[in-house]
Amino acid sequence: MKQVKAHIAVSLDGHTATLDNELDWLPDEIKAIVGKHCLEADCLLMGANTYTYIFEHWGGWPYKKQRSFVVSHHDTNLTPDCGVEFLTEEPLRKVYELKQTHDILVVGGGKLLTSLVKAGMLDSLTIYTIPVMVGKGIGFIGETFGSKWKLLESEMLDGGVVRLTYLFEG
Numbered sequence: 001m002k003q004v005k006a007h008i009a010v011s012l013d014g015h016t017a018t019l020d021n022e023l024d025w026l027p028d029e030i031k032a033i034v035g036k037h038c039l040e041a042d043c044l045l046m047g048a049n050t051y052t053y054i055f056e057h058w059g060g061w062p063y064k065k066q067r068s069f070v071v072s073h074h075d076t077n078l079t080p081d082c083g084v085e086f087l088t089e090e091p092l093r094k095v096y097e098l099k100q101t102h103d104i105l106v107v108g109g110g111k112l113l114t115s116l117v118k119a120g121m122l123d124s125l126t127i128y129t130i131p132v133m134v135g136k137g138i139g140f141i142g143e144t145f146g147s148k149w150k151l152l153e154s155e156m157l158d159g160g161v162v163r164l165t166y167l168f169e170g
Helices: 028-040 048-057 091-099 111-118
Strands: 004-011 015-018 043-047 067-071 084-087 104-107 124-130 137-139 149-156 162-168
Touching: 004 028, 004 111, 028 104, 028 124, 043 048, 043 111, 048 067, 067 091, 084 091, 091 104, 091 111, 104 111
Parallel strands: 004 104, 004 124, 043 067, 043 104, 067 084
Antiparallel strands: 004 015, 015 137, 124 162, 149 162
16 A cells, blocks of 8 residues: 655644735745645545645646646546546545555645645655744644644754644554
């Protein structure tokens, strides 16, 4: 079985974006690192908000070489010719099936990460903690009480950014 991994940038006060979905507080270096992981991934998995943000802010769909899956209640695919598939029914079952043959990188956070953690399907989580407080914003993750993680690596990057990688233990 392959792995479901996530790389996510989080502000010091626990947010992945501002309330208006802006990421301008993220250092360019972190955007480049996370972007590199996306370009190297077999499959990308994201929620509808992340998909819409990427499409609207990056001038189209940059991940045409990766199979991309969007978990959503509605199929609002703006990029059907770019390898993007919407998972509107039983998305966790589809993720489990994909995990049998593909490594999957989760892009974005919040509800999708929470669902994956609760289902025991997220194998590793790399968090880039950015030393900035955005105030009010979109939370990093919902309630995942009881999940246990083991620290695999830690590293201090430029600008005081801390990268922590955890493995799911149960």
